[in-house]
Amino acid sequence: MALNMIDLTTLEGKDTEGKVRQLCHKAAHLHHGLPDLPNVAAVCVYPTFVKLAKSLVADRGIKVASVATAFPSGQSFLKFKLDETKEAVAEGADEIDMVISRGRFHQGDYNFVFDEISAVKEACGTARLKVILETGEIGNLDAVYFASQIAIAAGADFIKTSTGKISPAATMPVTLVMLEAIRDHYYQTGKMVGMKPAGGISNAKLALHYLIMVKETLGEAWLTNEWFRFGASSLANDLLKQLVKQDTGIYQSANYFALD
Amino acid sequence: MAKTKKEISWDLSPAPESTGHATIDKRYDLFIDGKFVPPSTKKYFKTINPATEESLSEIALAGEKDVDKAVKAARKAYDTTWSKISAAERGKYIYRIARLIQERAREFAVIESLDGGKPIRESRDVDVPLAAAHFFYHAGWADKLDYAFANSSPTSIGVVGQIIPWNFPLLMAAWKLAPALACGNTVVLKPAETTSLTALKLAELIRDAGLPDGVVNIITGAGETGKALVNHDDVDKIAFTGSTEVGKMIRRSLAGTSTRLTLELGGKAANIVFEDAAIDQAVEGIVNGIYFNQGHVCCAGSRLFVEENVANEVIRKLKHRMNQLIVGDPMDKNTDVGAINSKGQLHTIEKYLKAGEKDGFEMYQSQVAVPKKGYWCRPTLFTNVSQSSVISKEEIFGPVLAMQTFRTIDEVIDKANNTPYGLSAGVWTDKGSKIFNLTSRLKAGIVWANTFNKFDPTSPFGGYKESGFGREGGIHGLSAYLNLQG
Numbered sequence: 001m002a003l004n005m006i007d008l009t010t011l012e013g014k015d016t017e018g019k020v021r022q023l024c025h026k027a028a029h030l031h032h033g034l035p036d037l038p039n040v041a042a043v044c045v046y047p048t049f050v051k052l053a054k055s056l057v058a059d060r061g062i063k064v065a066s067v068a069t070a071f072p073s074g075q076s077f078l079k080f081k082l083d084e085t086k087e088a089v090a091e092g093a094d095e096i097d098m099v100i101s102r103g104r105f106h107q108g109d110y111n112f113v114f115d116e117i118s119a120v121k122e123a124c125g126t127a128r129l130k131v132i133l134e135t136g137e138i139g140n141l142d143a144v145y146f147a148s149q150i151a152i153a154a155g156a157d158f159i160k161t162s163t164g165k166i167s168p169a170a171t172m173p174v175t176l177v178m179l180e181a182i183r184d185h186y187y188q189t190g191k192m193v194g195m196k197p198a199g200g201i202s203n204a205k206l207a208l209h210y211l212i213m214v215k216e217t218l219g220e221a222w223l224t225n226e227w228f229r230f231g232a233s234s235l236a237n238d239l240l241k242q243l244v245k246q247d248t249g250i251y252q253s254a255n256y257f258a259l260d
Numbered sequence: 261m262a263k264t265k266k267e268i269s270w271d272l273s274p275a276p277e278s279t280g281h282a283t284i285d286k287r288y289d290l291f292i293d294g295k296f297v298p299p300s301t302k303k304y305f306k307t308i309n310p311a312t313e314e315s316l317s318e319i320a321l322a323g324e325k326d327v328d329k330a331v332k333a334a335r336k337a338y339d340t341t342w343s344k345i346s347a348a349e350r351g352k353y354i355y356r357i358a359r360l361i362q363e364r365a366r367e368f369a370v371i372e373s374l375d376g377g378k379p380i381r382e383s384r385d386v387d388v389p390l391a392a393a394h395f396f397y398h399a400g401w402a403d404k405l406d407y408a409f410a411n412s413s414p415t416s417i418g419v420v421g422q423i424i425p426w427n428f429p430l431l432m433a434a435w436k437l438a439p440a441l442a443c444g445n446t447v448v449l450k451p452a453e454t455t456s457l458t459a460l461k462l463a464e465l466i467r468d469a470g471l472p473d474g475v476v477n478i479i480t481g482a483g484e485t486g487k488a489l490v491n492h493d494d495v496d497k498i499a500f501t502g503s504t505e506v507g508k509m510i511r512r513s514l515a516g517t518s519t520r521l522t523l524e525l526g527g528k529a530a531n532i533v534f535e536d537a538a539i540d541q542a543v544e545g546i547v548n549g550i551y552f553n554q555g556h557v558c559c560a561g562s563r564l565f566v567e568e569n570v571a572n573e574v575i576r577k578l579k580h581r582m583n584q585l586i587v588g589d590p591m592d593k594n595t596d597v598g599a600i601n602s603k604g605q606l607h608t609i610e611k612y613l614k615a616g617e618k619d620g621f622e623m624y625q626s627q628v629a630v631p632k633k634g635y636w637c638r639p640t641l642f643t644n645v646s647q648s649s650v651i652s653k654e655e656i657f658g659p660v661l662a663m664q665t666f667r668t669i670d671e672v673i674d675k676a677n678n679t680p681y682g683l684s685a686g687v688w689t690d691k692g693s694k695i696f697n698l699t700s701r702l703k704a705g706i707v708w709a710n711t712f713n714k715f716d717p718t719s720p721f722g723g724y725k726e727s728g729f730g731r732e733g734g735i736h737g738l739s740a741y742l743n744l745q746g
Binding site: 180187211216 | 268
């Protein structure tokens with residue numbers, strides 16, 4: 001169940017078509033020994049691989065997410081960011097993972113940050129928008145809460161902790177504060193917003209901590225992949241390892257689980 | 261965890277702590293002069309597990325003769341050994357007790373939860389480690405008293421009688437024993453009758469630590485036993501933690517004698533939330549303040565004052581949070597709120613719930629299921645309570661919170677101080693100047709800022725007004741067990 005909340009991700013400069021093909025295959029065939037497994041929620045790739053990924057996983061019910069807006073730094077011009085977003089959606093992306101302009105946020109230019117997010121949201125059309133705050137660069141929990149409010153008010157469908165390129169990535173305190181921002185928005189408007197902690201959640205036990213946090217803060221309605229995702233690829237293998245152990249009573253070595 | 265085909269359930273599975281490694285004898289005698297001896301009364305009473313209503317063991321009932329025997333043993337130990345050995349030697353014994361508590365921490369935690377009903381998470385993470393910390397801290401002071409009280413020639417008092425309550429049985433024993441021993445006194449300690457087990461296990465541990473016979477004597481029984489100890493004419497000091505009612509009785513009976521006295525009594529703490537507080541953090545603090553240990557805490561934040569413009573937000577979040585609290589089996593590691601300590605206490609709490617409802621205040625209880633057997637009370641919140649009501653005046657000693665709103669700082673300070681108690685208070689605001697303003701104007705022994713129920717052996721704990729006098733912990737706590745010159 002946690003498996004189908006995962007966005008299986010490859011976001012590297014050295015990504016190739018071959019690499020994306022392998023990732024997409026894994027997304028739909030998580031482990032040969034456990035045939036009844038669900039698929040992951042989505043694969044997350046750079047815009048140039050969206051078309052390929054879409055052709056490989058669409059018929060499996062797996063979504064294709066694309067990072068956009070000059071990921072991971074976000075340091076570019078708005079018009080390029082919007083073009084990139086539109087291009088990715090045109091290629092078939094179901095979801096867009098954008099980054100906010102942290103520099104502008106630190107300058108106190110909150111209107112800029114807000115306007116940029118809502119412009120990207122518009123460029124997304126029907127694609128769902130995940131807004132990455134990059135909390136490792138935000139600084140403190142009050143600011144994380146404020147950035148969450150901005151993102152939600154500007155139209156984010158999901159808020160997401162991190163790009164995975166900055167340390168620290170997702171932590172439990174940061175995630176809790178973002179969940180609280182989502183809850184407060186829900187209290188005020190009755191509208192749900194999704195949450196995606198990304199980076200650093202690499203084992204099943206930690207994933208369980210996060211799920212309990214979501215359950216206790218937001219409730220069970222959020223415990224589906226429509227409203228909650230893990231941005232964590234290595235988590236998949238640990239979950240598989242635990243599942244195999246449940247079946248067989250034995251922990252397998254890492255060699256038995258595909259690396260992609 | 262990740263099920264493939266089956267229906268998904270998000271409820272937590274039971275995670276019970278095993279009780280296998282904790283041994284509880286069928287019957288416990290009195291610990292006097294280094295040995296377990298049967299009581300002269302030949303009577304024993306049952307100690308009950310409040311979560312199952314089953315009997316755990318039988319405890320000896322000490323009569324006047326036994327109290328006298330214990331005091332004589334303590335006097336002899338004081339005269340012949342404990343006041344003769346060097347302070348550094350005393351310290352070594354106390355260190356040894358601290359280390360042994362750590363070694364047997366799991367056993368103590370399990371028995372504390374079985375006997376008292378508190379969640380294993382609390383006994384494991386709070387009670388037992390803090391008890392060990394108190395012995396460690398005071399062991400260090402034993403040979404440094406001259407530096408703690410320069411030019412005051414500190415000397416020990418003699419034989420100390422100590423009476424402790426049932427809410428933190430082992431921890432209260434540690435708060436009492438550690439400073440008394442470090443300062444060179446010998447002790448007769450009486451635990452509460454519903455929770456004697458960990459004190460008796462501590463007696464075993466003290467015997468195993470090789471403490472000289474008679475330095476620590478532990479006698480069990482109810483009010484009459486305590487009364488005999490208080491009225492014994494060879495006791496030099498009484499230290500009592502418990503209800504204000506009994507505290508007053510003790511003070512009356514000691515009037516006109518030279519017996520020294522410290523009292524740590526009830527409380528009705530104000531927990532004050534300002535509009536500029538981090539609300540979610542404050543809600544956690546409110547929950548910790550009143551639902552920790554089922555609200556059986558003398559310094560519990562049982563009166564909540566919320567600035568009116570954030571009251572609705574606080575109430576909504578608090579109710580949400582209350583419903584996340586798991587009430588039930590104290591031995592389950594997921595449990596947040598355990599069993600009410602005794603049938604009698606449950607009746608007392610229920611009496612107050614009725615009083616609150618009768619007064620017409622809105623009562624909200626969390627929606628969680630509670631077990632059929634045992635003594636349980638769901639976390640409870642009363643809103644729109646008035647300052648003049650019974651539930652905001654009297655100490656309930658249960659998971660019951662009485663909430664009022666306020667508009668100005670002066671108003672909330674007046675209301676917070678408008679109580680015969682003065683043990684603790686809490687302040688929640690992001691503004692430092694507000695904190696300093698309130699800490700200097702609230703008449704409470706402890707004021708927590710943006711936290712609640714934080715304890716540390718280095719920090720003195722004690723009350724104003726009818727919450728008692730004398731301090732426990734820190735240098736202030738030592739002075740209660742010493743004669744000081746000048």
